[in-house]
Amino acid sequence: MTRATALRAVLASQFFTSLGDNALLIVAIGLLLERAAPAWMTPALRICLYLAYVLLAPLAGALADAFPKGRVMLLTNVVKLGACVLLAAGVHPLLAFGAIGIIGVMYGPAKYAVLAELVPAGQLIAANAWIEISTVASIIGGTVLGGLLLAPGYVLTGMRSPAHSATLVIVGLYALSALCAAAIPALASADNGDARSVRAKAASFGHAFSLLWADPQGRIALAVTTLFWAIAALLQFLVIEWAGTVLGMTLSQSALMQCFLAAGIVAGAVAVARLVPSGRATAALPAGLALGAAILAMTLVRERLVACTVLVLAGIVAAIVLVPMNALFQQRGEALMAPGLSIAVQSFNENLASLVFLAAYGALLALAVPVRMILAGCGLLTIVLMLAIIRWHRAGTCAPAGGRT
Numbered sequence: 270m271t272r273a274t275a276l277r278a279v280l281a282s283q284f285f286t287s288l289g290d291n292a293l294l295i296v297a298i299g300l301l302l303e304r305a306a307p308a309w310m311t312p313a314l315r316i317c318l319y320l321a322y323v324l325l326a327p328l329a330g331a332l333a334d335a336f337p338k339g340r341v342m343l344l345t346n347v348v349k350l351g352a353c354v355l356l357a358a359g360v361h362p363l364l365a366f367g368a369i370g371i372i373g374v375m376y377g378p379a380k381y382a383v384l385a386e387l388v389p390a391g392q393l394i395a396a397n398a399w400i401e402i403s404t405v406a407s408i409i410g411g412t413v414l415g416g417l418l419l420a421p422g423y424v425l426t427g428m429r430s431p432a433h434s435a436t437l438v439i440v441g442l443y444a445l446s447a448l449c450a451a452a453i454p455a456l457a458s459a460d461n462g463d464a465r466s467v468r469a470k471a472a473s474f475g476h477a478f479s480l481l482w483a484d485p486q487g488r489i490a491l492a493v494t495t496l497f498w499a500i501a502a503l504l505q506f507l508v509i510e511w512a513g514t515v516l517g518m519t520l521s522q523s524a525l526m527q528c529f530l531a532a533g534i535v536a537g538a539v540a541v542a543r544l545v546p547s548g549r550a551t552a553a554l555p556a557g558l559a560l561g562a563a564i565l566a567m568t569l570v571r572e573r574l575v576a577c578t579v580l581v582l583a584g585i586v587a588a589i590v591l592v593p594m595n596a597l598f599q600q601r602g603e604a605l606m607a608p609g610l611s612i613a614v615q616s617f618n619e620n621l622a623s624l625v626f627l628a629a630y631g632a633l634l635a636l637a638v639p640v641r642m643i644l645a646g647c648g649l650l651t652i653v654l655m656l657a658i659i660r661w662h663r664a665g666t667c668a669p670a671g672g673r674t
Contacts, residue, residue, distance in 0.1 A: 276387050276396065278452040282342055283380060284403045285446035289349065289439045291411025292418065294505070295524045296439065297362040299419045299432040302520070304361075309631040312506050314366050316631070319502075319624040321370030326617035327474035328374075338383035339453025341375050346447035348372040353443065356436040378612035381595075383453065385603045393596040401538040401592055405584075408531040416521035477610050478617070484605060489551060489662045490598035491618055496654050497591045499622035500560070503630055503647060504530065507640070508580070514640045516573055529577045533584020540585070541592045550593035554659050559586040561651030568641045568648070 294314065301310050352365040380400070388396045418435035481487040505527065512523035541553065563583035570576045602611025633643050 275452075275454050276384075276399075278339070278449050279342075279380065279383055279387070280399055280403045282339075282346070282446045282449035282453070283400060284407045285442050285449060286342075286346055286349065286376070287404050287407035288411045288414070289353075289442035289446065291408050292415035292435070292442070293349075293353065293356075293411075293439050295412060295415025295520070296418060296432050296435040297356070297366065298509075298520065299435075300356065300362050303430060303432060308634045310363065311509075312627040312631045312634070313363060315502055315506070316624060316627050317363050317367040318370035318373065319620040319627065321367060322374045322377075322616060322620035323624060325371065325374045326613055326620070337453075337455035338379040338386070339450050339455065341379035342450035342453065343447050345373050345376040345379075346443045346450060350440050350443040350447070353436045353440045357433050359433075374616070377616045378610075381599060381612045381615075385599055393599055397595045397599070398538045398541060398592050401588060401595075402535050405531040405534040405538070405588075408534075409528040412524045412527045412531075416524045419521055474610070474613065474617075477606050478614050480605055481602065481611060481614050484601055486551075486597060487601035487605070489554075489658065490594045490601065491615060492658050492661070493554070493557065493590060493594040493655075494598060494615060495618040495622045496651070496658070497557070497560075497587060497594075498619040499626045500564075500647065500651055501587070502623035503626045504564075504583075506627070506630065507643060507647065510634075511567065511640050511644060512576070515571065516576060526576065526580065529580035530584045533581035533586075534588040535584075536581070537585035537588025538592050541589050550597040551662055553590050553593050554655070554662060556586045556589040557655035557658070558652055560590070561648045561655060563648075564644060564651060565648035568644045 297314050298311055301314075348371075349369055352369045355368070356362060356365045384393065384396045384400065415435070418438060419431050481491055508526050508530065509520070509523040512518040512526045513520070516523075516526075518526070560583055563579055563586065566579050567576070567583075570579055598611070598615060602615070605611065630643065
């Protein structure tokens with residue numbers, strides 16, 4: 270199999286697993302509504318995932334580097350498939366998502382690390398753009414599918430409700446992703462699953478963490494990707510709440526609003542892959558301020574057409590920053606350490622920030638804070654933190670030799 274064919278297998282596996290993830294999230298929210306669960310349990314679905322990701326992060330990169338990346342992606346999809354079966358059998362959604370998180374922690378390091386193995390450094394921005402396009406296309410498809418599967422009357426024989434039926438449909442998506450992952454060639458692993466090497470790498474997680482934050486380029490990329498993925502995790506739920514509360518939409522309609530944000534990310538990823546060269550990744554940093562402004566603009570929106578436009582613009586500026594920063598981080602990670610370990614450090618930071626953001630969001634919902642106030646706070650926080658990162662970057666650029674970016 271050529272490297273181009275292997276890359277297509279990675280993209281296909283990512284598409285189908287992300288398609289299943291996004292459909293499953295909407296379906297799980299439907300299952301919680303069937304149980305008349307309190308509002309804070311909705312963000313708790315993701316919190317269960319992120320908690321596992323944070324706690325197991327030191328092992329994630331070591332395991333991803335110890336085994337062929339395609340096999341790790343295959344195993345993750347098999348576990349997701351099993352979790353869907355458990356949901357169909359009546360297991361509480363929070364338990365099922367926790368189980369997915371325990372094994373899914375290895376998927377991110379495997380997915381991004383295999384890119385560094387398949388493509389040269391100069392093509393990483395383009396490869397990351399295709400990963401983001403595949404991911405965002407699956408977000409669009411997954412949210413649409415999740416909404417459609419919750420339609421009244423769609424119940425498989427022997428199932429209690431549309432939501433329970435939907436979990437079995439999603440099983441097929443994870444099966445397709447597993448088949449694509451199985452097609453990824455077993456590229457040479459430095460460790461070959463040696464237990465001592467895995468333990469040694471897990472023990473070196475703290476050193477890797479410090480090394481990446483000390484690296485002038487690595488820390489800027491890490492700070493931006495951490496912030497943006499935390500904001501994305503929050504917006505996934507906040508947009509649904511905003512559309513339902515402010516725009517008067519049903520759950521199925523609210524889920525579809527995420528598609529406009531996703532469509533903007535696709536457009537931004539395509540543009541940045543063509544316009545931003547690998548050596549100019551940090552030139553895209555100011556676009557992060559526009560994301561905060563777009564989130565603030567959502568507080569003023571009352572019409573659905575305007576809401577769709579604002580979400581598309583938010584997605585475009587998010588991708589313009591995120592794609593180059595991902596590529597820059599992968600370059601620095603591969604230069605400083607094993608790729609799986611660097612991605613595990615990145616995942617730890619992103620998931621910890623997402624955990625904090627979603628926990629705060631859940632607390633605000635429990636306190637009945639209006640959704641517009643939450644949006645305003647999110648937008649202002651994005652602007653403040655991006656200004657701090659830009660200032661940090663400029664200070665590093667002006668530093669003496671050894672501190673340049």
